Amino acid sequence: MSASPIFLGVIGVGGVGTAFLQQLARLPNAPQLVVLARSSQTLLAPTPAYSPAIPAADWATAAATPSLTKSGALQAEEIATYLASAPGRAILVDNTSDISLARQYPTFLKKGISVVTPNKKGFSDDLSLWKDIFASAAEGKALVYHESTVGAGLPVLSTLKDLVATGDEVTRIEGVFSGTLSFLFNTFAPASGSSDAQWSAVVAQAKELGYTEPDPRDDLNGMDVARKLTILARIAGLEVTSPDSFPIESLIPAELASLPSSADGITQFMTRLPEFDAQMANVKDTAEQQGKVVRYVGSIDVAAKAVKVGLQYFDKDSAIAGLKGSDNIISFYTKRYGANPLIVQGAGAGGDVTAMGVSADLIKVVERLR
Ligand SMILES: NC(=O)C1=CN([C@@H]2O[C@H](COP(=O)(O)OP(=O)(O)OC[C@H]3O[C@@H](n4cnc5c(N)ncnc54)[C@H](OP(=O)(O)O)[C@@H]3O)[C@@H](O)[C@H]2O)C=CC1
Numbered sequence: 452m453s454a455s456p457i458f459l460g461v462i463g464v465g466g467v468g469t470a471f472l473q474q475l476a477r478l479p480n481a482p483q484l485v486v487l488a489r490s491s492q493t494l495l496a497p498t499p500a501y502s503p504a505i506p507a508a509d510w511a512t513a514a515a516t517p518s519l520t521k522s523g524a525l526q527a528e529e530i531a532t533y534l535a536s537a538p539g540r541a542i543l544v545d546n547t548s549d550i551s552l553a554r555q556y557p558t559f560l561k562k563g564i565s566v567v568t569p570n571k572k573g574f575s576d577d578l579s580l581w582k583d584i585f586a587s588a589a590e591g592k593a594l595v596y597h598e599s600t601v602g603a604g605l606p607v608l609s610t611l612k613d614l615v616a617t618g619d620e621v622t623r624i625e626g627v628f629s630g631t632l633s634f635l636f637n638t639f640a641p642a643s644g645s646s647d648a649q650w651s652a653v654v655a656q657a658k659e660l661g662y663t664e665p666d667p668r669d670d671l672n673g674m675d676v677a678r679k680l681t682i683l684a685r686i687a688g689l690e691v692t693s694p695d696s697f698p699i700e701s702l703i704p705a706e707l708a709s710l711p712s713s714a715d716g717i718t719q720f721m722t723r724l725p726e727f728d729a730q731m732a733n734v735k736d737t738a739e740q741q742g743k744v745v746r747y748v749g750s751i752d753v754a755a756k757a758v759k760v761g762l763q764y765f766d767k768d769s770a771i772a773g774l775k776g777s778d779n780i781i782s783f784y785t786k787r788y789g790a791n792p793l794i795v796q797g798a799g800a801g802g803d804v805t806a807m808g809v810s811a812d813l814i815k816v817v818e819r820l821r
């Protein structure tokens with residue numbers, strides 16, 4: 452007996468989306484790609500057959516395929532209705548960082564459409580949205596997987612969920628949660644050797660390498676780390692109301708804090724950042740004078756219900772000081788593991804490793820739906 456068809460909609464074809472589509476094209480028994488959307492364009496497999504499927508290999512080939520239906524941007528509700536009418540189960544992969552789309556996950560889930568995403572917004576915004584997402588999934592008998600929202604493809608959420616589900620008591624989670632900030636400090640203030648790199652130049656490099664959020668200020672202001680800690684804290688059982696409900700140390704120079712959040716604002720920010728290189732050089736030098744290095748870290752103390760995000764100084768021979776590239780390190784302290792935490796470490800940003808987490812989640816959802 453052949454497996455029933457599963458239909459897939461993918462929104463977002465940036466750094467992560469493009470890498471995801473390349474991985475999708477190589478998956479055996481992949482679901483049929485019937486929606487592919489970016490902010491200004493949508494491709495659909497024509498109804499009522501939902502066939503031919505969209506070739507996943509690359510956006511340009513897909514856009515040139517004559518038999519597909521092409522339109523401008525569609526509303527999330529229209530995409531949900533289209534997927535829900537497909538002759539089989541459906542999955543949405545959201546590869547954007549759009550909060551408005553994330554707020555529509557309940558609409559998809561109630562219609563039975565499962566959601567897989569690296570987009571942190573839906574799981575780290577107001578607690579009411581978090582609750583609505585999981586209640587809607589239960590109502591629609593749909594699945595929600597978002598491994599790449601923390602530590603990119605690293606098995607961070609699956610590890611924490613397994614600890615909780617098997618009855619361990621998680622007492623503390625701590626570490627480096629930003630690939631961008633890890634790369635910035637590892638490059639700008641290495642624990643071994645020295646570096647003449649200017650802070651602003653390394654920020655530009657992190658953006659070029661695809662480590663930053665679409666707006667790099669979301670990394671530098673600590674909000675990306677705060678969102679990740681909010682997600683982890685909620686899975687560990689804390690009802691964190693929002694990612695700004697605890698103190699967050701921002702690395703944005705005060706003079707640039709009020710630039711607009713538009714594309715033009717990003718350009719102005721990147722252009723003016725070199726004017727403030729001396730500020731971060733001072734932070735680096737102060738740590739150096741104490742024989743230490745500075746790193747951007749976060750922690751959750753579960754019993755105290757306390758979440759902290761910001762700069763700290765570390766001994767040069769510590770595990771955190773010795774991280775390389777965009778590596779994250781996440782330590783889970785639990786009753787079972789005692790004084791020696793369970794540690795997850797590796798690349799925490801970049802298109803390929805993030806897409807790996809998305810593809811692996813997709814495989815899990817497909818296996819559970821079939
Ligand atoms: N980069 C990384 O290392 C990691 C990223 N993530 C998360 O992955 C997600 C994607 O990141 P990344 O690929 O770097 O981002 P990019 O900016 O490279 O790509 C975003 C894509 O989303 C599209 N998009 C944005 N809003 C909408 C919308 N409303 N409707 C349709 N399409 C939309 C953009 O369209 P257009 O092409 O038209 O501009 C673009 O294709 C983010 O949520 C990020 O936080 C998570 C872990 C690691």
Ligand SMILES: N[C@@H](CC=O)C(=O)O
Pocket residue numbers: 599600601602603628629630631632662663664670675799800801
């Ligand atoms: N911008 C983020 C990407 C992954 O979540 C980071 O740098 O960690």
Ligand code: NA
Pocket residue numbers: 598599600601602603604605606607608808
């Ligand atoms: Na992860």
